[in-house]
Amino acid sequence: MVEKPMALNTDECDQMIEAFEKAGVPLFIAYYRRSLPRFKVVQDWILEGKIGDIRHIHWTYHRAPNPNDIEGKTNWRVDPARQVAAILLI
Numbered sequence: 001m002v003e004k005p006m007a008l009n010t011d012e013c014d015q016m017i018e019a020f021e022k023a024g025v026p027l028f029i030a031y032y033r034r035s036l037p038r039f040k041v042v043q044d045w046i047l048e049g050k051i052g053d054i055r056h057i058h059w060t061y062h063r064a065p066n067p068n069d070i071e072g073k074t075n076w077r078v079d080p081a082r083q084v085a086a087i088l089l090i
Helices: 010-023 037-048 080-089
Strands: none
Touching: none
């Protein structure tokens, strides 16, 4: 299982899929939130039309990214070199 984001682009995703297929093991991405009860309720409301047609989505971040994350100093998810290294270890 890999954590989100799976990769930085589709080429990296394709490499991961190929590596897992070659190894003969399943590839899982941690998209568990969509199955949490509160998200399922909202999904049901959308599918049933209870909140009308969705025409616009506005997303607000509640916390700015840490500068160390942006610079790739502490978080492998934003450091392409470390992500590729993780893929190659598979």
